[in-house]
């Protein structure tokens with residue numbers, strides 16, 4: 001009896017999980033379907049579910065603006081900013097995790113609080129700084145901005161991972177003659193590889209999807225895929241099918257990356273709470 | 276060479292003094308044991324010597340050289356941690372070789388030294404395993420291997436055996452003592468177990484609440500404890516203490532009699548009492564006696580004795596082995 005109930009509950013949960021997953025996934029699915037429709041089909045009412053599987057939109061999109069240029073800009077910006085952020089965050093998180101002071105918690109909260117400010121609040125000063133330093137529409141300029149924007153999250157994540165590492169082991173390294181950088185490179189980082197990997201993946205995704213600064217601080221040269229998508233919702237009016245094709249192209253790489261690294265990502269998103 | 280000198284070392288954690296004022300001389304080649312109850316500051320004192328903690332004030336010297344402001348990496352000491360603190364991502368070979376790698380030892384020499392250490396510690400067959408694939412005793416050996424591989428000025432041990440089971444602990448105790456006899460390098464060993472202290476040390480440092488109570492060889496501490504604390508801490512089973520009229524007779528506030536210096540008899544003696552619990556160890560028997568007006572006292576007798584619980588008995592101290600203490604607990608001579 002008890003068993004049956006639990007089986008039924010399991011079924012109910014499974015069904016519920018599938019429904020939630022479908023609801024969450026539906027916009028992406030619809031985007032992908034729409035990208036294979038003609039523009040007429042895309043705006044048809046009632047909506048058509050099965051597209052005519054045309055690849056017209058993809059060809060059009062590639063002709064109108066070079067997908068691969070944007071793709072590589074996205075790669076540079078997201079990977080570059082993540083690597084720089086890690087380089088800064090590893091020593092910072094090390095210091096806060098292993099030699100905490102009474103103020104460490106405050107510093108961490110302060111860093112996180114910078115994420116709570118609406119970005120548009122500093123748009124004008126940022127824009128002026130970028131204009132005056134010649135950083136507008138450059139890949140390195142965006143890399144710096146995204147490094148700074150994601151740094152608090154990267155430090156927080158690494159901090160929570162590092163705190164799980166027994167300090168004894170770092171002390172053993174010091175006794176064994178490891179000076180600071182050797183302690184970090186030979187002991188801390190290899191031990192924290194799973195945590196660093198999740199942090200890296202999550203941050204690449206955050207940077208890849210970041211749309212506010214990447215759109216506002218670029219024109220064409222350094223525009224990543226976010227700007228590429230938004231360029232299809234512009235002056236000449238909306239072209240749903242082409243917009244969908246552009247979106248599909250833009251999210252495809254990150255979708256594949258996310259799918260391949262599910263495990264690491266779940267650990268990353270739950271800040272190490274799930275083992 | 277590896278002499279260690281502490282001069283008025285003081286250590287506070289956030290204003291709370293843990294080591295008020297410690298001065299100590301450790302000679303090259305000595306096996307010194309810091310012993311004391313849990314929380315008395317043994318680890319802190321060891322970590323100050325290691326350089327893992329900064330002194331609040333005072334001077335630490337290695338071979339006469341002031342190293343107070345040097346970090347642990349440059350002091351040339353090796354440490355074995357209670358938790359072993361092996362590098363989980365490295366094999367046994369890499370763990371033992373790590374100090375050599377840090378010292379930029381050339382590959383061939385390093386390999387030879389790791390192989391030598393592994394042979395001494397019976398780890399040759401495990402060199403390619405990761406620490407998690409080893410038993411507690413083997414992990415302990417790896418930690419020791421990592422310490423001996425680069426000939427440090429001194430070894431520091433922080434309760435290295437406390438995570439091992441009793442039988443293994445006795446074996447490792449002997450192995451560490453043998454290691455010291457072979458290497459003749461200074462060893463500073465922290466433990467809360469007075470048996471380890473008595474059996475291993477050339478010199479015991481008894482600590483209590485951050486203070487050095489007494490320094491001396493095991494037999495000095497056993498024969499001439501400077502105060503009640505040392506008298507009670509060194510020796511097993513613990514020394515019996517008697518106060519009041521029993522002590523007045525000897526012109527002392529408290530007298531101490533070790534269980535092995537207490538005579539038990541059915542007929543006559545100094546103090547009357549009743550037999551409580553008997554602990555039979557085979558070679559010895561410990562009787563816990565309820566003495567009228569003086570509480571529970573322990574007697575150690577050789578072999579088997581047939582006193583049953585509840586039997587009325589008499590206790591009397593061996594007159595040549597009575598320790599006398601004044602009101603403040605200091606030994607009277």
Ligand SMILES: Nc1ncnc2c1ncn2[C@@H]1O[C@H](COP(=O)(O)OP(=O)(O)O)[C@@H](O)[C@H]1O
Pocket residue numbers: 288293311312313314315316317318319320
């Ligand atoms: N990092 C620290 N911060 C604050 N207090 C500490 C720290 N390390 C040790 N203590 C305190 O110092 C005292 C002695 O600790 P410890 O040296 O570890 O004792 P033992 O090794 O003899 O058991 C304890 O009361 C402990 O709480």
Ligand SMILES: [Mg+2]
Pocket residue numbers: 317318319434
């Ligand atoms: Mg301790």
